Amino acid sequence: MFILFFLQFTLALSLTPDGLSLLSLKSAVDQDGSTTAFVDWNENDANPCRWTGISCMNITGFSDPRVVGISVAGKNLRGYIPSELGGLVYLRRLNLHNNNFYGSLPSQLFNATSLHSIFLYSNNLSGYLPPSLCTLPRLQNLDLSNNSLSGPISESLKNCKQLQRLILARNKFSGEIPAGIWPELENLLQLDLSANNLSGAIPDDIGQLSTLSGTLNLSYNHFSGKLPKSLGNLPVTVSFDLRNNNLSGEIPQTGSFVNQGPTAFLNNPNLCGFPLQKTCRKSQQDSTPSPDSSSNGENSNSNKGLSPGLIILISVADAAAVAIIGLVIVYIYWKKKDNANGCSCTGKSKLGSGNQKRAQFCACLCVNGFKSEESELDEGERMERAGKGEGELVAIDKGFTFELDELLRASAYVLGKSGLGIVYKVVLGNGIPVAVRRLGEGGEQRYKEFAAEVQAIGRVKHPNVVRLRAYYWAPDEKLLISDFISNGNLITALRGRSGQSSSSLSWSTRLKIAKGAAKGLAYLHECSPRKFVHGDIKPSNILIDNEYQAHISDFGLNRLISITGNNPSSSGGFIGGALPYLKSVQTEKTNNYKAPEARVTGSRPTQKWDVYSFGVVLLEMLTGKSPELSPTTSTSIEIPDLVRWIRKGFEEEKPLSDMVDPMLLQEVHAKKEVLAVFHVALACTEADPEIRPRMKTVSENIDRIGTSRYRDLKSQRFVDQSPGILFASGSAVRTTI
Template identity: 70%
Template structure:
């Protein structure tokens, strides 16, 4: 027996020696990970073969060529979401050129070995959503290039060490939903000049918020300190954070008045909920008890007035009574005068319209009864462009009706008969009606939109809405110039924008990619849209919400300047009794779409915020912020929401949220540290100098598309941040 063992030993040693020689050192280190994971017969590691010369063909492994080294080396491990259960072996620290370690969404347990951080090329470590425990990895900041550390959703505990300040290159530190405790260290955050994202939420931190967190000059997105046990007052220094930063300080024990300086002015009330001793704007809780004081003072004031009234002498009472009677009489006279004046004007207007619309020299067949706009428009004898060589539409001017053409803009000189005689082109049709391009006698085109025949009982409401929309004047918003109201016809007349819409500029008129838009043009378009929406939100008389921002509603002129169209149209359509669900085409959006009603319904939700799909939810300005964020992502990537790579792999069962897949795809790309070349529109790759600008716009767009509307920035802040880019 001994003789047999002595004979087999050299053979076994030779086999092991040959096996070791056949696989590279990187491969041997990776095999330690395979053996550290509990495997089933059909496990993920079936192609991790020790007989290979290198591991570059193994599942989840990526390799790269290193200068001066003849063979490729392992640079990435991507085993996320594979339901792997095991521990992280220390041998991974021998992977000298490892840059990305993605083991998130698995069931790894135990501590993170200190030896892992001997892989000094690491710049991204994603271990979130596992069962890891132990203290904060003490050697993490010995890695000189570490940019992303996400260990959220685990069972880590203990304090955050002061050594965190040694992570000079750190951009994202995500420690949420663990069991960290103690105080958040102070005096370390000023050292982290590159930190973009900080999430310490849902732990057991106590004490005050460190003042020097306000020195995180690169921070963007959300500063999340929610669901801890933080106490004391909110430091004023947080107001020094960039304007793009949103706070989430919910569910702590913070006290005192919310500061009103700097970035605090951009926060909504949701950021401070769950702190019962916080007060001040934007919460509805006074810090001085002024409500109670004002109530008592108001009561005493009423008592004083009551006492004074008791002391009035009879003569003064008579004078006051006579004055009241005279005032009532004057008001009655004014009402009677206005009524008769209006009646006289209506009679004169009717005669004027008859003289304007039908001259005595014309025969009876041509002029009708002198008020023939309604039958002329509603009874159009339409011809397609192929029916007439010059594309004109012939108008049948017979019939009866009454109505009035009202110009909102004094700069537009147009009469009803001129509108009827002008060359008219059918630009598009839908279930909501027809849109025309009308070329006036002076050569200037306008767009005429028919709203339908209903809503006559809401005339005053319609006029008030149209007049308000007509007051919105901004270089990036399509102008409403005039309107026509009659019993069975309502028209809107607005500017014609001559160069199509952004959807066609990005994808071509046949849905094919277009490379006509340079980066500088795309940035200018994004700034123009944000500028127009900021005006609607902040400066317009009613602080409007658009509610339907998408590329087909962004028109472009010959200089590729953007114009927001369809503003206010849904409201007008609802007044006239039509269904606004497909959006509108005021200002010329439909002319450049030529799409069917079914297509419009299909694409309508791709840019809307998640909360916009909740039945009965009223539009908010944060809807527009989200939609603009999706439009910016499309400008950056060249991909429409329904065609992003992630959505192509989804089943039809999630078609309701197709519009969110572009956002998810981009976020996933940043989480995985994908190269910029994999996300940006290929036609922009040659513009090397614009890389920093592209990244900056990506960050603004991702802030706009946060799922929580309270976390999204105001449109004013979005515009200001875009304006800084490229200067």
């Protein structure tokens, strides 16, 4: 007994209280020898700040740094979440997603009152959602999706006043959603309750979530009743996903409803109205024959009304008469419409409706498929047809052909919306998805200029650049049809779908993305027909496919928007379609990816703008910190002037571990490569544009990283990838790893 007391006393002297609380997590995990997640969690250390996955910060009034972050994700850990973690009173981020933790959430965990982000998705957690959850005063991000949590949605959620993301998808929650929760969540940006056992009516007060963005996801539940009209009050940037429920009645045609594609409402058998291809029928009112007022009691027994057979015969005759009259009316209507505006649905077909409230793509398009380049009209004929108000669909890629009626009949899923319109994902009959971008209605007199610009964009063919396949021109409609990139963008790759501060994205994957993006941008600068200047390089415009290859999107878009006369405000993923899960609309004043000279009003874009922006993107990939002040990101990862912060860190000779994403520190072999990419990023972000390298040189340099030697961007000589020296701003600065 004395020996045990002595050992505990010695341990207490050697490790801080935060470290002892963390050791409870190590003890709670099954030690089968298959994991190295806790290999450096040593109880003999003075503090836990150098342990894998642990972040610390110096707090005023304490001699030892305090634990502020736990990130042990994707390690295949099996165990339970210990209640002792609640003793970490300065813990801000708990990130244990993609493991095999089981059991219930301990209510004592919420004694850690500094928590603002909890990411426990993709585990085996069970039990109810603890009512004490919302005693956390700073809780902003809660992702418990893909577990086995059950029970009702607690009314106590209304006390989570600071909540920005609530993701409870793919659990076993049941019952009705109580009213009164949603008006209290004034900061909520993302709500996902999909794939549960929730039932009852959709609460009217969800329509009061005025800050919501992205997708309101209530799909794969058992919601019933009519759609509340209040959902139309949600911001126009919100997409609905209400699939696979038991909703009924007519889809309202107000507010945000009119911008939704049909995919949002699929598999609700009793739902009808636009945009579904199911018209609503008014229910027939039952009528009971009343007795004749002049009849006496004797006649009332013998006069029992019409026989059932006669009633059926009359009903059939009435229906046939109504059908014939309807056909005549429809024929007359379309005959007049053909003569009035030359847009016939006998030879052409509409995508959407002519009613502007209901329109998705309000355009008459020929159903003869894309024209080949050999059969295209000459320029004079195109101008003549455009002047007459007729539309023209042009295939840029001769090898990308399909019947246009496939496009017209396909379900369109809204990927995102902004002040510039809507981006749709459309899956064609052969299973190929495309992205369709509406550019607007202006620029009627500038067809030749528009066509020349689009053709130049279409001639860009590079594996790291999004491919434009076709376009449609009419005075009242312009569409771009391009490849759909399926795996989101660099924002979602770095931060995950919930916007957490870090992800499990490995260094090799990040380097692969950086190399691909650099090659694509260098091609645009050096080899494309117009030697394009992108002008808006940032993570939302770097799309990622399933193989984690990068694709540059949105090049040339600002020019097209200026031709059509729309406001060229920035919004990611227009050409290519894979919009971020985070809020897509950024204002100019928060775009800190721009070069200093690009922030001067009236300045013309240059390729050196793009080089600077790419350098900032590299720094974000290295640090996991965003340079943009946005309500969609946690304040703990915001660095308004990321370039200055990094330069100051190197000048003060801070350890690299103070600046790099903690996830990368686990990959010991990558440290020299990380330092080499820092070198490239700092060269790209020189304040003087003349000093910045060309994008071709940047790409060649990054491509060599991972080999034994790479090129110094300033001296153009090969240097060894040593961890000690980094050149920045013309002077040598030293850092340690």
